[in-house]
Amino acid sequence: MKEYGAAIVLLFLSFQLFCCAGLMCKIGSIRHSRDPSVFTLNQANVQKCREDANYCSAYMCTKVGRLGFTQIIWSCSPNNDTSPACREAMNKLMEKWTRKKGHQCRCHFGEIGQDIGNEQFVLPPIPDGLMCKVGELNADAIGKTSKGLCMHDDHYCFMANCTKGNEFLKIEWGCTDYATLTNINAQIGQTAKAPVECKAIFGEKDLDYSNEHFTYSMLAMAMATTTEQTMPNSTSIITQKSSTTVKPRTTTNEGEPITGYYAGNNARGMRAMFFMEKMLIAFLAAFRVVFADL
Known part of the structure; x- marks a missing residue:
């Protein structure tokens, strides 16, 4: 999808999005996981959005199974598109960042022009099972x-x-x-x-x-x-x-700790995780600009 690719390019140009005057929204993310190798994130505060932001947004994603997790990302958006295309785009984004499939994402928005309109959206529970x-x-x-x-x-x-x-x-x-x-x-x-x-x-x-x-x-x-x-x-x-003996694999790519976005406990991994989390939040704002034209 050309629009999706354009949004990725905009990611690297969007770090200034929250420095300008505009709508006040809750910005940040919370993530909990059953996988002990996944860092539990809890960072959010109220910030100013760019001037063309009309809505405070919240993107919720969950995944079932042993590696199941739940995450909410609060951000700003110029529109309030809750179409299936938004959910599918978020599913693909989470798959790219976590290197796992099977995410279920939803897009939520506050009222137009409402400051902190996304504060009402909270972290959903980790799904019970498959x-x-x-x-x-x-x-x-x-x-x-x-x-x-x-x-x-x-x-x-x-x-x-x-x-x-x-x-x-x-x-x-x-x-x-x-x-x-x-x-x-x-x-x-x-x-x-x-x-x-x-x-x-x-x-x-x-x-x-x-x-x-x-x-x-x-x-x-x-x-x-x-x-x-x-x-x-x-x-x-x-x-x-x-009659063929097929031994279950006790270690798979799915079961290995994830590096990068889901970094380990070392200091370098922690810094990388926080940096990439900020990139993800900034990406969402840039993505909404491009996505509005779909």
């Missing part, structure tokens, strides 16, 4: 599905086709902690009270309802292949035979 499509269909296509809250340690939504012996058992949608067939076979076999063999599609880690739009053709593709593949949308299709 949400997935859950349910099953038996051999007669009888069953039902719904939206369900997963266990605290679950990180993946899946769709699986399972057999018991030489007979079709069911198609199941649900949640799991590791994206391996060994894990799915054990999980579904426990409820079936018998050994089962499954083929499954897994959504992206810690992404709500990532199995909601999985289709039978996608599952059939998984059943027809014999190696691990990656769909264009980065959805993993895993079809190892159940």
Whole structure:
């Protein structure tokens, strides 16, 4: 998106945004996380916005799962666009800064010309857990599905086709902690009270309802292949035979501490974190100027 790229360029020109006379708004950010390697931020105060700012704004973003967090960013804006495009732009921005997917962001604004109109918006709680499509269909296509809250340690939504012996058992949608067939076979076999063999599609880690739009053709593709593949949308299709031992990874890129924006506890990391946080807040103001023309 050209406008998005232009906003990034404006980021480096926007440090003077809050030095000029204008609307008074709450400026800053609060962030809490379940991940102990993520620095807990709590910095906000009332500042003057640039003269073309008409609204005090607040951007709230959350993420579920073991690495779940919640963040609110208070800023200034020339407009009060609450369209889905604003939410999507914030989702992409948070993905870029945190290097994680699955954010749910919202854009809020005070009344036009109202000083400190964004003070009413507060930090939302960290989501309880992953949400997935859950349910099953038996051999007669009888069953039902719904939206369900997963266990605290679950990180993946899946769709699986399972057999018991030489007979079709069911198609199941649900949640799991590791994206391996060994894990799915054990999980579904426990409820079936018998050994089962499954083929499954897994959504992206810690992404709500990532199995909601999985289709039978996608599952059939998984059943027809014999190696691990990656769909264009980065959805993993895993079809190892159940006799293959697939050990869950105990350390992944998702589980490693993040450097830079989410710096560690050393002094350099702390300085970098505060600097980048200020850049993010300044970026939002510059971004709103460009975004108003979309």
